[in-house]
Amino acid sequence: MLVRMIQKTPSAYGYPLLIKQLLATIYEPDQEIVYRDKMTYTYKDMEKRTRKLANALEGLGITQGSTVAVMDWDSHRYLECFFAVPMMGAVLHTINIRLSPEQLVYTVNHAEDDIILVHKDFAPLLEAVKDQLTTVKKFVLIADYEDAPATSLEFAGEYEELVEAASEEYEWPDFDENAMATMFYTTGTTGLPKGVYFSHRQLVLHTFGLMSAANSFRAQLKIDAGDVYMPLTPMFHVHAWGMPYSMTVMGAKQIYPGRYEPELILKLYRDYKVSFSHCVPTILHMLLNSPSAKDTDFSGWKMIIGGAALPKGMCIEGLKLGINIYSAYGMSETCPLLTQALLKPNMLDLPLEEQVVYRTKTGLPCPGVQLRVVDPAGNPLPHDGKTAGEVVVRAPWLTQGYLNNPEKSEELWEKGWLHTGDVGIIDELGYLQITDRIKDVIKTGGEWLSSLELESIISQHKGVSEVAVVGVKDDKWGERPMALIVPREGQELSKEEVQTFMGAWVENGAIPKYGIPESILFVDEIPKTSVGKIDKKEIRAQQG
Template sequence: MAARLIQPTPSAYGFPLLIKNLLRTPLIYSPDQEIIYRDQARFTYRQFGERVCRLASGLESLGVGPGATVAVMDWDSHRYLECFFAVPSMGAVLHTINIRLSPEQLIYTINHAEDDVILVNEEFLPMLEAVKDQFSTVKKIVLISDTKTTPQTTVPIDVEYEALLAGAAPTYDFPDLDENTMATTFYTTGTTGLPKGVFFSHRQLVLHTYAVITNMSGFANQANVNSADVYMPITPMFHVHAWGMPYVMTLLGAKQVYPGRYEPEMLLKLKLQEKVTFSHCVPTILHMLVSSPAVQKLDLSGWKVVIGGSALPRGLCKAALDLKINVYTGYGMSETCPVLTLAMLKPEMLDWDAEEQIKIRCRTGLPATNVLLEVRDANGKALPNDGKSTGEVVVRTPWLTQGYVKDPEKSEALWADGWLHTGDIGFIDELGYLQITDRLKDVIKTGGEWVSSLELEDIISRHPAVSEVAVIGVADEKWGERPVALVVPKPDQVAGFQEEEIKQFVAKFADDGVLPKYGVPDRVVKVDALPKTSVGKLNKKEMRKQFQG
């Protein structure tokens, strides 16, 4: 007997999941709450709602309609948040451009996404000047300016952002769209080949928003987030919608603080002045903050910070907790919208001591609501949740990109066997927590055995002289590959830093059975800094290129 489908009444309305409706709730519950940009602008949600309508009206006057693509090049700002709502709610596609792309990558993404209009901050005009003669679809350029001056540029500017809004209607009738309408697109840079475009629908972004709220607000945990929080992103809004958190915090009607360019002094000023309680960033940003001498004198208690993009080493976690920063891990990818897991402590863990909690906070996390996540071996067989069976992480959720833009071959590889393949290696423990142990491309194979670069980094990070660390595999005639640790010492440890001491420190973990003896690095190299990608992750491809010899 087949399952029975609902037969709706002919007059019944099938309410679609649309981004425009996420803004209705705060306009009812908290219309006078504030949205802040640096120390330059403050708006209530009521004013913000009107600006979203004005932006849509202004873009329509420039020829933007359903199916058009509007690109944005800006620092994190209230303007970016306005674009998050206005552009997709019109039925257009929002293209969030990575402002750290090379000229070749930049023009490729602009033309590949078929951008019709580009909103560009004056600071990024030189980037457009270098490629403007190669535009294939761009029709209009809107200038974003904090200085309110006319820049000297060869880029043809059609209108300035605030002037566009000032001359536009304060109301806009956003249409009811099919919830599967494309809402956003952006490009993953990776470390090889041309950037790959991912895309997300209204339905996917709304469901992602609901799932994140459920997990961060609905369950008892160490870092509950709700409408009383003050939110400041420290993950670029061009990168996976700032992890989707601006949609989450807008729906909650929370106070939001957008810092513009990430400058340590401004971030700390806003944190203290606006009483920020919730942020998210990559480990390198957290490392920058906790390493700042000025931070040691500040009260950072009550600041909940989610770390993603790379593993959170236990040493860095402890340094943050020592400063009373309530830090823990989140996990996802550009292809996953992004949130898949969050390292939430279960209620019975809230009374654990700090060392025991750190183990959980640095786990990759528990699957979010509506995330089906498995670890599979090379033959595609699901492995048990025993904390030791390691394989590739594959996922299914309602908000995964359904492919790469105009790239059916890579799309099929991404979705082999109907599961999205993350390219990450890991295990799931008996309590249900995922632990990523490495990227497929970064795992070190020595003498036929795998060594986790992330596990080695986690161990080395606990040495009191270590500020930052990255572990890579380098070619070895006998063993195939051997691990090499690149270490940035703490400033007060540079002069007396001993590479051999780090090797001995790791060897103790091997003696205790935590690490196989073949996992102890052959070499420890003291470096001044570690190469990073455009979104602040460790660039291991560049490291392997530098140290392969």
């Protein structure tokens, strides 16, 4: 029997799920948005500025389907772009400011960026590669209320001046909710960066899903309009985990710190009584070890840790300081929210040492998320807390593929489930715990490194016979690369010589500086599997 479809009245409005709908429901329009010590305005002002920004971009030739790229620190401008660019029907490309020059050129050209809005601090990066950019028609300077830098880049205008001069009359159009709204590039595996993209419908549903996950349960915390929010996840990275959209709908006070400077972040935290943030473990470690941390009262700060595993020691330290800290999980391809390590009601009175066990787990699936661990054939595995398999997911906000990369897209979505590439177990209570990675990528400070790429570079040293690179635990960065090297017969190598050799690859833009291992061991042989492959699992086990 077929399902019974609704009857649609010809005059009924279909109400597409567009990002503009999020701005129509702000709970506290007179609440403030703050950027460092440079700018304070209200949501009413922000909404007006988005219309002026849209007019300014149209004046520069941006139309529906155009791509607008942004290279900026976390700011109120970025928040305006989160809304104005997609609401015009254009696509927002959030550029990772930490990309190597080679990766920067590839992503800009692959995304077919039409305009780049660039903060003055990043103008030298673009100046060095401008002749390699094939689609960019104009650059817009973000001077950050300071003098323009000396550069050979030709700017079509300065952000604030263009916004100030533009009309505030703009009517946001209707269009298909499946229109592309945002894109960015994920790196870390072998090969070139891969573009992920999200529609208006997906971002709206992710916003509602995130709000539901943050407010619906009798857990260790709630996040609502009364919070003061300061993101500590870069806005170029998965829309700062989607939180700015949710906090805008709530009308919460928002504090944008710009460039991450520990002392300024803590000053903003104290001055504005910040109550909610999210970041990778490295950022929290940086804050807790900054000079003014000892004079800072952290009690009442709600903190979600993602991008890397939350170490139990860090969780205990945070809780003892009064930080309500716990884990969440997602990835670039998932927009990103998948799970949160929320405590169940019967756990709320447990001693902190027992709560830590659950606060540091990968967590429970959020509303709207289907999550399984499966065997290699795709069969679901039991929730017994010990049977491990690949984590696969479905949700209405997952990227539908990689931009112009059908082969990798099909791999991502094999058998109709998005494959995370992570290995995990699910316990009897439904909590997921990631235990390993299928691919040997190294996650350091919330960023990804390819072990195979590092091996390829080191192997080109004339004194290297064999090399294996794995990620080893690091209290500050989560992981750091470690290299095992078998020297060629008769050759003598030193750690410093290898690091100097790799430094040349940093200079030519092939790898970032943090790709150079601090730990380099010279060995007689590298563990192999029965078929002769490098046994990285054994290497990690030997290194503890």
